[in-house]
Amino acid sequence: MKVLENxxxxxGSRYAVSGGPCGSEAEAKAFLKELKRRKKFAKATHNTWACLTDDAPLKNDDGESGAGMVILRMLERDNLRNHIIVVTRWYGGKHLGGDRFRHVQDAVRLYTEDLSQS
Structure with missing residues (x-):
């Protein structure tokens, strides 16, 4: 599990991104459970995620409407298969409007760039 915080x-809203190998919905649930063992992530406002498995694309907005699809499209564009990416947001009290999608894209981009350098 790779986690890039802050x-x-x-x-006021803060973002983190994390990810790791994932080939099924059961593995995605296990990944999220492990991530949420960190109290900070369990208390997050949103843990939005997506995973492009061999069987089917998986995503969950976790209340951040449309964000899962943003992650999924980026995974498809990069052809990053069997890998989950979770974008975590701690809401800061002010609505971000469309900027929240840009932040999700930026978070995924930072993660994939870090992954390619590893």
Missing amino acids: IISDR
Whole structure:
């Protein structure tokens, strides 16, 4: 499990991104359970995620409407298969509007760039 914390901050909202190998919905649930063992992530406002498995694309917005699809499209574009990416947001009290999608994209981009350098 790779976790990049405090990568984006905007109007009080803070973001982190994490990911790891994942080939099924059961593995995605296990990944999220492991991530949420960290109290900080369990208390997050949103843990939005997506995974492009061999069987089917999987995603969950976790209340951040449309964010799972943003992650999934980026996984498809990069052809990153059997790997889950979770974008975590701690809400800061001010609505971000469309900027929240840009932040999700930036978080995924930071993660994939870090992954390619590993």
